[in-house]
Amino acid sequence: MNLFADIHARIVSILESIAADGRLPQGLDFSRLTVEPPRDPSHGDLAANAAMVFAKEAKAHFSNPRQLAVEIAAALAAANDVDRAEVAGPGFINITMVPQAFHKVLRDVLADPRFGAGERPQGEGRVNVEYVSANPTGPMHVGHGRGAVFGDALARLLAFAGYDVAREYYINDAGAQVDVLARSAFLRYREALGEAIGDIPEGLYPGDYLKPVGENLAKTHGRSLLEQSESQWLPLVRQFAINAMMDMIRADLASMNIRHDVFFSERSLTVNTGNTDAVRKAIEDLRAKGLIYEGRLPPPKGQLPDDWEDREQTLFRSTQFGDDVDRPLMKSDGSYTYFASDIAYHKSKLDRGFTTMIDVWGADHGGYVKRMASAVKALSDGKAHLDVKLCQMVKLVREGVEVKMSKRSGEFITLHDVVEEVGVDATRFMMLFRKNDAALEFDLAKVIEQSKDNPVFYVQYAHARGRSVIRQAQAALKDAPLDPASLSSARLELLEDSGEIELIKLIAQYPRQIDAAAAAHEPHRIAFYVHELASALHSHWNKGKDQPQLRFVNEEKRDLTCARVALVTSLTRVLASGLDILGVSAPEEMR
């Protein structure tokens, strides 16, 4: 149960009964009503803004917001689990719960390993999260990694919060870059057959990772491809190389515990089925809505591209949806632009029943957001929504000095290199311990430091420390049943220390943290929340140094120890749950 949602619901019902008396209008917008912890804890456990947000509506029957607040507070205070509800300032309602209300939270955690998990939000359709979508032309680099980790954590968060989530990877296997890949692989094929290829020509991919692809091509096809013309071997080599690249990318993703439900091929959109293809269909769909026309675009402001040529082209009226200019759908050679296939791709998402789409992109695609959001609005007649999450760049440093090249391969450092050096947990946590739209400095030296400077270890250590306490307690109280079910009958009223109370209150906030983070599409909030939880545990643990009576394990006081183990068990559960959303392991011990 979510305490904050519970009180929110109670205030709604109080307001509704006032409305039923005719003293408030019907149909108030309760989404404006917030129930949250007050900034200053001395004000109580929860604070509500009800009287102020509905001040206008209340004018007719209440002389001021305070008066409405007093009535709401009185109704709230009538409940058994509310200790007091006071009106503060211009009309805030500060609510203090009785201790038993928080004991109930602990029992909820002990009873439900998925404490905090949400119900499927009302009226929400299926959610599609598209992330990674790195071109299948080489290994993933660190920037891809950030988007990958972000998207994966967001999908985990949404699923935990109760949304129906599908995770998708869009394979850009249709553009000119995969032809370049094919030619690069073909060169490696000739190399594998013993030809001296010299330096890799400008414009082809030089990386060593294509060598095995060439060797496998030689193994599979022998010398037969050499006799074919490029138009013959290219499609074959292209698909072969794309498959190899995707295998490599999938392996990298798997090593970071990142998974997808669907790998969607861009090429599949342009395949002719019957008389037409998916891209053409999508364009015709928009044309039928009057959103496609033939016209000329003004040249871009500022520096004019050298090869600018004024010509008439097929344009989408994205300006009708807030974009700056209309966007072209056909290249001068008659093929589709990337945008055109992307429209078809998002149409496919619509056709498959997704009403909320989240695309995770790199910051360099920022200029692309408006046109894509416009296209989704146009295709769905405004019924579906696209939220593009831009992940800013990752600056890789070691001891503060920028690292650009991989020592081993001499190329841009790959995600694989980083994970190998610092591990999955550190990589994931650091990438999530920052808002997605803020640039990230990733220090390879710092993340493997085992100290409080390193938030990964700090949080994992808190979990390990909690588990250790439970083991110590079991050793001290040999015969006592300390499983969660037995602990729920512990005498929780014995938990009286301010540190214990603080921990309980933090645990009680988990469900609303989940709801808020999921609604905002911001998994970093969970990273900060588990960090706060870890900090509170370390802090309270250390109180036991000077005040031995506060230590969790006390052989003399079995009831108290059981109550404290109940608290620590709840705490480690929430920590583990939060870490799981981030995709970071929660170790039993860290020796």
Next chain:
RNA sequence: GGCCCCGUAGCUCAGUGGAUGAGAGCAACCGCCUUCUAAGCGGUAGGUCGUUGGUUCGAGUCCAACCGGGGUCGCCA
């Protein structure tokens, strides 16, 4: 020039759909290991929340303009 992101303590950053103390960590200084893991904790000091206006009962938060940093700008993906 257009558009997007960022600007909060010396440094790195939190701060939910506005509201009743501007916060954390690092760095600095002072403390705490015969202790359930000191891989930790407590304390002191440090900020006109980039600037100027606006909306409001109330703005770090919303709006506008400007300044500074980054990104991006038909036929690349």
